[in-house]
Amino acid sequence: xxxxxxxxxxxxxxxxxxxxxxxxxxxxxxxxxxxxxxxxxxxxxxxxxxxxxxxxxxxxxxxxxxxxxxxxxxxxxxxxxxxxxxxxxxxxxxxxxxxxxxxxxxxxxxxxxxxxxxxxxxxxxxxxxxxxxxxxxxxxxxxxxxxxxxxxxxxxxxxxxxxxxxxxxxxxxxxxxxxxxxxxxxxxxxxxxxxxxxxxxxxxxxxxxxxxxxxxxxxxxxxxxxxxxxxxxxxxxxxxxxxxxxxxxxxxxxxxxxxxxxxxxxxxxxxxxxxxxxxxxxxxxxxxxxxxxxxxxxxxxxxxxxxxxxxxxxxxxxxxxxxxxxxxxxxxxxxxxxxxxxxxxxxxxxxxxxxxxxxxxxxxxxxxxxxxxxxxxxxxxxxxxxxxxxxxxxxxxxxxx
Amino acid sequence: xxxxxxxxxxxxxxxxxxxxxxxxxxxxxxxxxxxxxxxxxxxxxxxxxxxxxxxxxxxxxxxxxxxxxxxxxxxxxxxxxxxxxxxxxxxxxxxxxxxxxxxxxxxxxxxxxxxxxxxxxxxxxxxxxxxxxxxxxxxxxxxxxxxxxxxxxxxxxxxxxxxxxxxxxxxxxxxxxxxxxxxxxxxxxxxxxxxxxxxxxxxxxxxxxxxxxxxxxxxxxxxxxxxxxxxxxxxxxxxxxxxxxxxxxxxxxxxxxxxxxxxxxxxxxxxxxxxxxxxxxxxxxxxxxxxxxxxxxxxxxxxxxxxxxxxxxxxxxxxxxxxxxxxxxxxxxxxxxxxxxxxxxxxxxxxxxxxxxxxxxxxxxxxxxxxxxxxxxxxxxxxxxxxxxxxxxxxxxxxxx
Numbered sequence: 001x002x003x004x005x006x007x008x009x010x011x012x013x014x015x016x017x018x019x020x021x022x023x024x025x026x027x028x029x030x031x032x033x034x035x036x037x038x039x040x041x042x043x044x045x046x047x048x049x050x051x052x053x054x055x056x057x058x059x060x061x062x063x064x065x066x067x068x069x070x071x072x073x074x075x076x077x078x079x080x081x082x083x084x085x086x087x088x089x090x091x092x093x094x095x096x097x098x099x100x101x102x103x104x105x106x107x108x109x110x111x112x113x114x115x116x117x118x119x120x121x122x123x124x125x126x127x128x129x130x131x132x133x134x135x136x137x138x139x140x141x142x143x144x145x146x147x148x149x150x151x152x153x154x155x156x157x158x159x160x161x162x163x164x165x166x167x168x169x170x171x172x173x174x175x176x177x178x179x180x181x182x183x184x185x186x187x188x189x190x191x192x193x194x195x196x197x198x199x200x201x202x203x204x205x206x207x208x209x210x211x212x213x214x215x216x217x218x219x220x221x222x223x224x225x226x227x228x229x230x231x232x233x234x235x236x237x238x239x240x241x242x243x244x245x246x247x248x249x250x251x252x253x254x255x256x257x258x259x260x261x262x263x264x265x266x267x268x269x270x271x272x273x274x275x276x277x278x279x280x281x282x283x284x285x286x287x288x289x290x291x292x293x294x295x296x297x298x299x300x301x302x303x304x305x306x307x308x309x310x311x312x313x314x315x316x317x318x319x320x321x322x323x324x325x326x327x328x329x330x331x332x333x334x335x336x337x338x339x340x341x342x343x344x345x346x347x348x349x350x351x352x353x354x355x356x357x358x359x360x361x362x363x364x365x366x367x368x369x370x371x372x373x374x375x376x377x378x379x380x381x382x383x384x385x386x387x388x389x390x391x392x393x394x395x396x397x398x399x400x401x
Numbered sequence: 402x403x404x405x406x407x408x409x410x411x412x413x414x415x416x417x418x419x420x421x422x423x424x425x426x427x428x429x430x431x432x433x434x435x436x437x438x439x440x441x442x443x444x445x446x447x448x449x450x451x452x453x454x455x456x457x458x459x460x461x462x463x464x465x466x467x468x469x470x471x472x473x474x475x476x477x478x479x480x481x482x483x484x485x486x487x488x489x490x491x492x493x494x495x496x497x498x499x500x501x502x503x504x505x506x507x508x509x510x511x512x513x514x515x516x517x518x519x520x521x522x523x524x525x526x527x528x529x530x531x532x533x534x535x536x537x538x539x540x541x542x543x544x545x546x547x548x549x550x551x552x553x554x555x556x557x558x559x560x561x562x563x564x565x566x567x568x569x570x571x572x573x574x575x576x577x578x579x580x581x582x583x584x585x586x587x588x589x590x591x592x593x594x595x596x597x598x599x600x601x602x603x604x605x606x607x608x609x610x611x612x613x614x615x616x617x618x619x620x621x622x623x624x625x626x627x628x629x630x631x632x633x634x635x636x637x638x639x640x641x642x643x644x645x646x647x648x649x650x651x652x653x654x655x656x657x658x659x660x661x662x663x664x665x666x667x668x669x670x671x672x673x674x675x676x677x678x679x680x681x682x683x684x685x686x687x688x689x690x691x692x693x694x695x696x697x698x699x700x701x702x703x704x705x706x707x708x709x710x711x712x713x714x715x716x717x718x719x720x721x722x723x724x725x726x727x728x729x730x731x732x733x734x735x736x737x738x739x740x741x742x743x744x745x746x747x748x749x750x751x752x753x754x755x756x757x758x759x760x761x762x763x764x765x766x767x768x769x770x771x772x773x774x775x776x777x778x779x780x781x782x783x784x785x786x787x788x789x790x791x792x793x794x795x796x797x798x799x800x801x802x
Contacts, residue, residue, distance in 0.1 A: 001482045001483075001485070003462075006462070006465070006482065010465070358430065358740075358743065358747070358749075360430060360431070360436075360749055360770060360771075360774075361431065361771075362771075362774065363771065374774070374775055375774070376457075376770075376771070376774045377463075377780065378457075378774070378779050378780035379779070379780075380463060380780065384462060384463040384464070385463075386464075387462055387463055387464030387465055388463045388464035388748070389464070390464055391463075391464035391465070391466065391747075391748045392464075396464060396465065396466065396748070397466075398466045398467070398468050398745075398746055399461055399465050399466060399467055399468060399471055399481070400467060400468035400469075400470045400471040400481065400485060400486065401468040401469065401470055401486075401487070401488040401491055401628070
């Protein structure tokens with residue numbers, strides 16, 4: 001019996017609300033003996049940590065550094081080794097495209113080809129976004145019977161392509177020849193499934209039409225496709241967990257990841273205070289509230305220890321806005337570590353606290369990595385957090401007699 | 402290589418004895434800052450905890466509350482998500498019925514129906530066991546071609562039904578209408594498998610015959626069937642672990658679970674002292690001794706914090722009877738938590754200590770949840786306890802060269 005079969009069989013309704021506050025890249029490493037979180041003055045988090053279950057979460061496996069996709073999927077209860085999000089899908093999510101199950105997505109590069117059809121520049125001279133948008137507009141007018149085609153500007157020469165409306169396959173070769181002086185490659189099916197041949201044929205027809213449509217343009221007179229990815233395998237959050245969930249996230253990637261699992265994405269200005277205020281505004285309409293704070297991660301990536309400390313302090317200062325709502329279950333954690341001294345995502349386990357009336361108080365004096373290693377939850381896989389949140393909210397029946 | 406393949410390949414004989422003392426539902430939650438176990442005066446357990454490996458066991462998965470079946474199977478080393486035991490089977494085991502692979506079992510309630518066939522009492526006035534036995538005797542005379550039917554008295558209005566001899570399905574609806582004033586429900590197949598339709602038809606024929614057979618009786622003039630469960634084969638404890646095991650348990654359910662995995666069930670009066678004395682009586686005859694104390698769970702279910710505390714103290718006071726035997730390996734733990742303030746089984750990890758001469762002493766000062774969270778074993782899945790017990794008893798060879 002797999003995890004989702006188990007959860008589907010045990011889930012039950014409850015009126016209790018769950019708040020999952022994710023401070024992106026919160027986990028850190030010590031500078032002068034203390035991590036960012038340990039350096040920050042966090043009286044509110046320290047106080048609730050004392051009465052919460054606490055510990056450290058391992059996002060994927062010990063030593064495995066997660067991207068934003070797997071890090072969040074694990075927190076949402078989706079085994080990131082089972083549910084892998086292809087590059088094409090992440091690209092589409094990154095431009096806020098509302099990807100649906102069954103869609104096929106790919107990453108697009110605008111390129112330059114010569115009169116013989118050979119690629120002379122694989123990035124079309126890194127055209128400005130404005131030209132990119134104009135070309136996407138022209139390509140969007142191409143209609144191919146049996147499927148809808150969407151193309152959205154990302155940045156410079158990059159765009160995202162999404163196909164919808166028939167049974168697609170992602171077992172396809174890419175068209176980028178990875179060098180100049182040769183033509184773009186045709187899309188070829190990589191297995192014998194009828195859907196692969198059919199999808200390849202459709203894409204080759206589309207690419208011929210793109211070439212025709214852009215033939216008078218320069219330098220962006222062709223596109224190259226990479227990272228074909230089908231969006232099929234993700235059961236929705238409400239179907240698996242029985243939770244009506246919303247996402248209060250300011251950045252496209254996280255909004256995209258939330259919409260990918262079927263959470264309702266709330267329009268909100270990015271920022272600790274506006275996002276926490278938005279939570280108050282929609283409070284009571286959902287069972288589950290995913291609140292995403294981006295700036296801890298950005299500061300970590302920039303190697304700015306002090307800025308990361310002050311983002312954490314800002315969250316703590318505003319935490320009352322959430323605590324006032326008295327959510328029955330509150331978890332504060334992260335998708336991965338982004339230690340400022342490491343300047344990148346890392347594999348280190350992330351801080352977690354879980355407060356509810358059924359929490360076994362861990363009595364830790366400080367919400368910080370060193371103390372949390374002694375917490376009552378121990379070192380736990382991130383993917384196990386969801387069942388624990390559900391249990392605390394009275395949303396899981398007993399397993400077996 | 403799965404867990405059992407690994408263990409089968411590594412197991413080796415040894416003369417060292419293992420005692421697994423299970424205090425049912427031992428894990429708790431704090432009232433006035435301390436759990437039941439932390440409140441109890443347990444000088445003996447505290448003393449041996451100091452020199453034992455200690456920690457907390459996660460019975461199934463974080464957040465998943467186990468029934469008694471899965472909780473015990475995990476302690477016996479059987480992955481509870483792989484080996485699932487239905488209610489009907491547990492009921493049959495509880496009356497010591499020698500269930501075989503392929504048997505279909507169900508829980509039986511004697512009920513009272515009126516002249517219109519409507520249920521007037523779902524428990525037939527909780528008839529005495531003697532009447533129950535008499536009615537079971539009459540029902541046993543019913544013969545249906547193609548299958549054997551067994552019905553055995555449990556207690557009061559409860560009995561166990563076992564069908565044998567054809568390919569059955571357990572995908573069946575129950576007949577208990579859960580209210581009075583309406584007739585018992587027919588058995589309906591819950592999927593499209595031919596075996597489900599065939600089993601449902603057989604059971605409906607049987608129930609019509611039961612109604613006819615008992616029509617002159619009162620108040621036990623009908624039966625209601627619940628918890629249909631097929632018995633799939635479970636590899637035996639001795640075959641997997643190479644251990645000749647016995648169970649010293651006072652309650653039918655736990656005796657049944659032990660017999661399911663092939664432990665020898667010892668006749669014993671239920672109670673801490675008589676069970677511990679029975680252990681002394683049979684000491685030396687087996688390699689592995691499963692001792693089950695029920696009353697911690699009962700007190701927890703009743704929400705009686707103080708009574709749970711005193712059951713724990715009673716176990717501690719009698720612990721010398723076990724310690725005197727100098728078992729080479731002793732584990733004290735639980736199948737699940739039953740916090741008195743929660744009044745039900747819960748998902749919280751359970752206390753564990755493991756004493757042997759090879760234990761890495763964790764030095765915890767008190768056998769209680771908060772201290773144990775810092776123990777040397779950390780938070781470990783219950784299903785991993787068995788290999789650890791075997792290792793400490795010198796019963797597992799090195800893996801690989």
